[in-house]
Amino acid sequence: EDKVVQSPLSLVVHEGDTVTLNCSYEVTNFRSLLWYKQEKKAPTFLFMLTSSGIEKKSGRLSSILDKKELFSILNITATQTGDSAIYLCAAGSNYKLTFGKGTLLTVNP
Amino acid sequence: DTAVSQTPKYLVTQMGNDKSIKCEQNLGHDTMYWYKQDSKKFLKIMFSYNNKELIINETVPNRFSPKSPDKAHLNLHINSLELGDSAVYFCASSQDTRGEQYFGPGTRLTVT
Numbered sequence: 001e002d003k004v005v006q007s008p009l010s011l012v013v014h015e016g017d018t019v020t021l022n023c024s025y026e027v028t029n030f031r032s033l034l035w036y037k038q039e040k041k042a043p044t045f046l047f048m049l050t051s052s053g054i055e056k057k058s059g060r061l062s063s064i065l066d067k068k069e070l071f072s073i074l075n076i077t078a079t080q081t082g083d084s085a086i087y088l089c090a091a092g093s094n095y096k097l098t099f100g101k102g103t104l105l106t107v108n109p
Numbered sequence: 110d111t112a113v114s115q116t117p118k119y120l121v122t123q124m125g126n127d128k129s130i131k132c133e134q135n136l137g138h139d140t141m142y143w144y145k146q147d148s149k150k151f152l153k154i155m156f157s158y159n160n161k162e163l164i165i166n167e168t169v170p171n172r173f174s175p176k177s178p179d180k181a182h183l184n185l186h187i188n189s190l191e192l193g194d195s196a197v198y199f200c201a202s203s204q205d206t207r208g209e210q211y212f213g214p215g216t217r218l219t220v221t
Binding site: 031032034036038041042043044045048086088090092094095096097098099101102 | 140142149150151152153154157159164165167199206207208209210211212213214215
């Protein structure tokens with residue numbers, strides 16, 4: 001059965017800290033690794049990674065995929081209170097995404 | 110301008126009733142999905158449709174029946190609602206079966 005495991009499950013930091021969120025996967029016919037941010041409503045798309053070792057960046061967020069170790073990380077630098085959310089990792093395979101349980105990030109002022 | 114929209118946003122109903130949730134996307138995408146998010150925020154795929162054809166049914170009870178009248182719409186009908194059906198249901202779409210998925214705002218279903 002396809003599986004995606006995220007760690008830590010929750011994290012509390014202070015504004016300005018840097019955080020690293022982890023995602024490991026075991027998925028048949030793996031195609032891509034996606035990161036989403038979920039605040040109160042729908043998950044919003046952050047990144048899709050398909051190649052190993054190529055970092056994707058958007059402002060203070062960056063992510064990288066290791067297809068050999070079946071692993072991805074999401075980095076957030078200089079965190080702000082607006083970064084508080086659940087961060088979801090998902091592995092894309094045949095016609096679907098398999099999600100992890102998410103990391104609840106709380107950024108305190 | 111909403112890319113993926115769902116109606117209703119909230120649905121409160123009694124056990125045994127039948128209800129429908131509608132989803133529309135204006136992104137021109139070929140593939141649409143239904144996900145269920147439980148109280149612990151775990152998101153799980155229910156159905157995938159590509160060009161109006163069902164391509165994935167992830168062991169969902171027969172009481173759940175999706176229908177795609179055209180590529181822009183994917184509706185979900187639920188018969189004989191049970192307490193365990195209470196959850197947030199998200200519709201999503203992607204350009205094709207490989208692309209990133211964009212989610213609708215969700216429908217919070219409460220069965221009493």
